[in-house]
Amino acid sequence: MLKVFILVEGQTEEKFVKKLLAPHLQQFGIYLVVILLTTKRVQNAANFKGGIISYAKIKQNLQTLFHDSSAAAVTTLFDYYGLPSDFPGLKSSPQLDCYKKVEYMEAAFNADMNEKKLIPYLQLHEFEGLLFSSPTMIANPFEEDKTIQSRKLIKALQNIRKQVRTPEEINNSPATCPHRRLKRLIPSYRKVFHGVMIASKIGLEKIRQECPHFNKWIIKLELLGKQ
Numbered sequence: 001m002l003k004v005f006i007l008v009e010g011q012t013e014e015k016f017v018k019k020l021l022a023p024h025l026q027q028f029g030i031y032l033v034v035i036l037l038t039t040k041r042v043q044n045a046a047n048f049k050g051g052i053i054s055y056a057k058i059k060q061n062l063q064t065l066f067h068d069s070s071a072a073a074v075t076t077l078f079d080y081y082g083l084p085s086d087f088p089g090l091k092s093s094p095q096l097d098c099y100k101k102v103e104y105m106e107a108a109f110n111a112d113m114n115e116k117k118l119i120p121y122l123q124l125h126e127f128e129g130l131l132f133s134s135p136t137m138i139a140n141p142f143e144e145d146k147t148i149q150s151r152k153l154i155k156a157l158q159n160i161r162k163q164v165r166t167p168e169e170i171n172n173s174p175a176t177c178p179h180r181r182l183k184r185l186i187p188s189y190r191k192v193f194h195g196v197m198i199a200s201k202i203g204l205e206k207i208r209q210e211c212p213h214f215n216k217w218i219i220k221l222e223l224l225g226k227q
Contacts, residue, residue, distance in 0.1 A: 016195070052084050
């Protein structure tokens with residue numbers, strides 16, 4: 001078994017890795033160890049808030065993991081949306097489509113860290129984007145909520161999904177990021193509680209089919225076990 005560290009930015013991502021990614025990668029001989037980035041402002045489960053304070057904190061956390069000789073590789077799971085202003089490539093990224101932009105920034109991140117163990121990954125545009133792989137499954141946990149009309153909710157979610165080629169392309173501006181869209185439609189949505197529940201119902205295979213950037217990352221991790 002190859003030991004691989006994955007540095008994540010929040011509790012939702014931490015649970016997602018433990019629930020879906022780690023069991024999958026075990027089949028490829030990868031023992032995934034999830035590490036929560038130590039930069040959070042709010043630490044209780046009910047009100048846990050994402051948002052990386054600074055790139056310096058990311059580097060500090062990663063350097064500690066790089067020095068652990070028991071790990072074959074170190075990867076990341078950070079939202080592209082909400083990255084700190086000093087993140088490599090953020091200010092110089094070209095005006096291209098979101099896929100080329102995120103690849104540019106991952107390359108800049110990799111070059112700045114200059115560490116062969118690193119497999120950089122930035123989630124387009126944030127974790128909730130993955131959930132739009134199945135609008136129906138997003139609505140599923142809220143069917144008993146009397147304040148929500150199930151059919152109306154599914155239609156609204158489907159309309160959001162139809163506006164883009166892939167769930168990863170859902171706009172990342174503050175007013176239209178996936179998380180805020182969900183909160184407007186489902187006021188009772190709680191990122192940590194509902195996010196992983198919905199992702200589990202959708203399943204990793206479906207998410208990979210719908211989200212090409214995410215899928216490329218998983219393939220890189222799978223290949224580690226074949227080297």
